[in-house]
Amino acid sequence: MTIHRITLTINGSSEQVDVPSNLTLLQLLREKLALTGTKNGCMAGECGACTVMLNGEPVNSCMVLAVECDGAELLTVEGLAKDGVLDPIQETIIEQGGVQCGFCTPGILISARALLNRTPNPSKADIQEALVGNLCRCTGYLRIVEAVHQASERQLLATSSD
Ligand code: FES
Ligand code: FES
Numbered sequence: 035m036t037i038h039r040i041t042l043t044i045n046g047s048s049e050q051v052d053v054p055s056n057l058t059l060l061q062l063l064r065e066k067l068a069l070t071g072t073k074n075g076c077m078a079g080e081c082g083a084c085t086v087m088l089n090g091e092p093v094n095s096c097m098v099l100a101v102e103c104d105g106a107e108l109l110t111v112e113g114l115a116k117d118g119v120l121d122p123i124q125e126t127i128i129e130q131g132g133v134q135c136g137f138c139t140p141g142i143l144i145s146a147r148a149l150l151n152r153t154p155n156p157s158k159a160d161i162q163e164a165l166v167g168n169l170c171r172c173t174g175y176l177r178i179v180e181a182v183h184q185a186s187e188r189q190l191l192a193t194s195s196d
Pocket of ligand 2: 132133134135136137138139169170171172173
C-alpha cells in the first residue's frame with residue numbers, strides 16, 4: 035500500500051500525517067488524530083454522523099479519502115467552541131433539549147454551522163434541507179430545527195451589536 039504524506043489544517047492547526055491510499059478522512063480523524071468527536075455511524079454515506087467541514091462545505095468524512103485532503107482546511111466538532119466559548123448552535127441545541135443520545139449531534143452541529151455561515155437567516159425549509167443528510171433516531175428533529183433557528187437569531191443579534 036502506498037503511503038502519502040499530506041498536510042492539512044484541522045481546527046486551525048497545521049498537521050502533517052502519513053496516510054495509506056485507502057484511509058478515509060473519518061479514520062484519519064478518529065484513529066490517527068484522536069479527534070473522536072466525529073462519529074462513525076454507517077461508513078456508507080447514509081447517516082451523517084461523520085459530517086465535518088472540508089474547505090467550508092459539509093461532507094461525510096467516511097466517503098472522503100484522507101489523501102484527497104492534502105492542503106485542505108477542516109473543521110470538526112472539536113473546533114466549534116472558541117477560547118472556551120460555545121458556538122451559538124452548541125448553546126441552543128443544549129437549551130432546546132435537542133440532544134438525547136448525542137451520537138448524531140456532532141454531525142448536526144457541523145451541518146448547522148455550515149448553513150449559518152452561508153445563510154445567516156435561514157427559513158425552516160432551509161434548516162430542514164441542510165439537515166436532510168443527518169439522521170437522528172432520538173429527538174424527532176423539532177427541537178433540533180428550533181435550535182438552529184434560535185442560533186441564527188442569536189448570531190444575527192451578536193453581529194448587529196458589533
Ligand atoms: S458514518 Fe459517514 S455517513 Fe454514516
Ligand atoms: S440524539 Fe440520538 S441519534 Fe440523535
